[in-house]
Structures are given as C-alpha cells and as structure tokens.
Amino acid sequence: MHSGITVLSAGFFLSQWRAQGVGAACSFRAHDYALRAGQSAAEQLAVVNARERWMRQFAFSPEHAVFMNQTHGSAAMVVAAADTGRGLRDPAQAVPQCDALLCATPGIALCALTADCAPVFLFDAARRVIALVHAGWRGTRQNIVGRTVESMCHTFASAPENIRVFLGPALRDCCFEVGEEFIGYFPHAVRRRGERLFFDIAAEIAGQAARSGIPRAQIFDVKLCTHCLRDRFFSYRGGDRCARNLSVMSLCHV
Numbered sequence: 001m002h003s004g005i006t007v008l009s010a011g012f013f014l015s016q017w018r019a020q021g022v023g024a025a026c027s028f029r030a031h032d033y034a035l036r037a038g039q040s041a042a043e044q045l046a047v048v049n050a051r052e053r054w055m056r057q058f059a060f061s062p063e064h065a066v067f068m069n070q071t072h073g074s075a076a077m078v079v080a081a082a083d084t085g086r087g088l089r090d091p092a093q094a095v096p097q098c099d100a101l102l103c104a105t106p107g108i109a110l111c112a113l114t115a116d117c118a119p120v121f122l123f124d125a126a127r128r129v130i131a132l133v134h135a136g137w138r139g140t141r142q143n144i145v146g147r148t149v150e151s152m153c154h155t156f157a158s159a160p161e162n163i164r165v166f167l168g169p170a171l172r173d174c175c176f177e178v179g180e181e182f183i184g185y186f187p188h189a190v191r192r193r194g195e196r197l198f199f200d201i202a203a204e205i206a207g208q209a210a211r212s213g214i215p216r217a218q219i220f221d222v223k224l225c226t227h228c229l230r231d232r233f234f235s236y237r238g239g240d241r242c243a244r245n246l247s248v249m250s251l252c253h254v
C-alpha cells in the first residue's frame with residue numbers, strides 16, 4: 001500500500017500543522033520504543049535513550065513526554081503540566097488505563113505506541129487543543145475517536161468543524177483479515193474478498209470522526225499499511241509481538 005504521493009501529501013498536510021504550531025510524527029522501524037516487563041535494565045535504558053533521541057530530532061521535548069498505559073479501551077484523559085515525564089522512563093508511571101490523551105498545554109508531548117493499531121492525531125486550530133489516540137479494533141468498536149472528539153468539545157469547548165484528523169500507519173484492509181463476527185461489530189467497514197473478510201479500520205475511524213461532525217475534507221489518511229510495510233514499521237501480525245512504533249504530538253509554544 002506504499003504510495004510515494006501519499007507520503008508526500010502527508011508531509012504537506014503535517015507541514016501545514018507545523019506552520020500552525022503543532023508537531024506530529026510517527027517513528028519508522030529504526031528502533032523499538034516499547035518498555036515492558038522482562039527487559040534488562042540495559043535494554044530499558046536503550047529504549048529510553050532512543051525515545052529521547054528520536055523526540056529531540058523532531059523538536060519534541062522528551063522531558064515533557066506523556067505516555068499512557070494503553071488497554072484497548074475507550075477512555076480519553078486530559079493531561080497538563082503536572083503529567084509531564086509520565087511513562088517516559090518507567091511504564092508504571094504512565095497515565096493509567098486509557099487510549100487517548102488530550103491537552104491544551106504547549107510543550108507537552110503526547111505519546112502513543114502501536115504495531116498495527118492506528119495512531120490518530122486530532123488538532124483543533126481554533127482552541128489550540130490536541131489529542132492522540134491509540135485505536136485498535138476493540139477501541140474503535142467503542143468509538144474511541146468519537147469519544148475523544150466529545151472530550152475535546154466538552155473539556156475545551158472545541159467545535160467539531162474546527163478539528164482536523166490525521167490517521168497514521170496501521171494495519172489496513174489489505175491485510176486485516178477478520179472473522180464473521182466483525183460484520184456485526186462494523187457493518188459498514190468489513191470487505192469480502194472471495195471467502196475471506198477484511199476489516200477497513202481506517203474507513204471506520206474516518207466514519208466515526210465524520211459522525212462526530214468533523215468535515216470529511218479535514219480527515220487525512222496516510223494510507224500506509226504496517227503489515228505491507230513491515231520493513232519500515234513494526235507490525236504485530238507481521239511477527240512483532242513486543243516492539244512498537246512511537247507516535248508523538250505536541251503544541252508548540254507560540
């Protein structure tokens with residue numbers, strides 16, 4: 001599903017965000033950014049160092065990183081200055097049990113780890129609010145993107161028509177084979193090819209964003225499949241059971 005044009009247009013799309021004071025980026029396969037039980041102290045240190053290096057490279061502040069303890073649920077948490085640094089070095093300190101982070105504080109770097117699940121970036125330029133969502137099929141079934149939009153509107157008085165969405169690299173319908181039960185979960189986003197069924201999570205997420213009131217023209221999908229491009233991204237179905245891609249989003253100081 002690799003498309004040079006899409007990658008270029010994604011760069012263009014994100015450069016527009018950058019011009020408005022928002023940074024958003026997703027890592028390539030150069031390093032595993034996941035901290036987990038069973039790693040040695042040296043392995044954990046290597047992950048932390050890699051996180052810090054990569055974030056600085058994209059002008060994010062690692063000291064202001066906020067990681068979450070992702071659970072494939074639908075909870076969206078608002079974070080502020082007091083949360084900075086959570087989960088960067090110690091996963092036990094990450095924001096507990098949530099799959100979306102929101103903030104309106106410049107400098108805070110929202111972080112999500114994925115390996116087939118979709119990182120979804122949301123930005124309200126009018127109220128200067130950002131949100132970063134970890135959306136797998138379970139969270140998507142619980143409308144996590146819609147719930148995050150609701151939270152932006154409720155907490156920060158965002159208007160959906162001002163919100164823009166960027167859907168990052170994820171397992172796509174080319175590779176996301178599922179069972180019959182998915183037809184019940186996602187009646188409009190399961191594709192049949194011969195005997196096999198495939199889930200189009202990107203279409204489902206875009207639908208949730210649109211049903212929340214976000215104009216379709218403001219929903220950008222990078223259209224990169226982590227499984228097709230497992231030389232560039234970690235992919236759970238591609239065999240990466242533990243390693244994770246890192247997505248980061250931050251409001252710049254203006």
Ligand SMILES: [Zn+2]
Nearest residue numbers: 174175225228
């Ligand atoms: Zn694919």
